[in-house]
Ligand SMILES: Nc1ncnc2c1ncn2[C@@H]1O[C@H](COP(=O)(O)OP(=O)(O)O)[C@@H](O)[C@H]1O
């Protein structure tokens with residue numbers, strides 16, 4: 001089991017990085033994307049979206065669709081604007097001083113920036129999981145129950161906590177210690193708890209910014225497995241610096257470079273027959 005999990009996620013040596021995605025592409029489960037995905041518009045769409053930190057343009061005129069019940073991966077070298085773009089999708093950038101946005105962000109076809117769309121409502125419907133697991137220093141139960149409770153959840157909180165922990169594949173490991181501190185869990189368990197916490201808000205979209213990069217290979221394999229199952233119910237946008245992970249997990253991949261979206265395509269196409277030379281150079285490990 002351990003070696004199997006390790007094989008699944010072991011990074012290739014740097015000089016061969018990206019040369020052969022065949023294996024990673026083959027480990028993907030076959031598309032459970034729902035029928036409605038083909039017929040309805042994207043859940044999230046950025047249209048010529050630019051994001052500035054002061055005068056510095058970190059994301060330049062990006063037009064990207066995040067379709068329903070699929071995993072959309074965003075890849076590219078460090079500093080190319082992946083996190084900035086992802087944070088725009090639930091207006092998390094609003095909390096950073098000096099950020100300016102131009103262009104459009106659409107959520108289920110509705111304009112988000114510069115409209116009456118309530119950012120708090122947006123963040124409830126578009127949840128986020130960060131690179132480093134960040135549970136609250138509270139019990140496991142309270143970590144999951146807190147958000148719905150302060151948002152006036154009227155159902156049975158205990159049931160919601162159990163359901164969320166089950167969906168995050170953590171229930172069996174924590175069901176007998178729900179009142180213990182979340183900080184006593186392992187890194188991988190903490191990250192699954194953070195996913196359960198996001199799920200408890202009953203979002204439509206999950207944004208994940210390198211959710212495995214602080215985890216060991218076995219914990220990584222579990223989270224990847226979880227993401228693969230979550231996409232039957234949720235729309236996922238996943239930032240990853242791990243191209244094998246993008247190839248394994250995602251339906252579509254977007255490649256960014258210096259703030260620009262170079263290319264977006266079905267994952268199987270992007271990693272085998274990219275249209276842009278810069279994508280080709282990146283996936284074959286010539287830079288980044
Ligand atoms: N809060 C910030 N203030 C100023 N510049 C920032 C801030 N966050 C990120 N940047 C800059 O914006 C660019 C894109 O960053 P980021 O979105 O974090 O890239 P990535 O996630 O692809 O590594 C980088 O040049 C980074 O230094």
Ligand SMILES: [Mg+2]
Nearest residue numbers: 082083084209
């Ligand atoms: Mg980042």
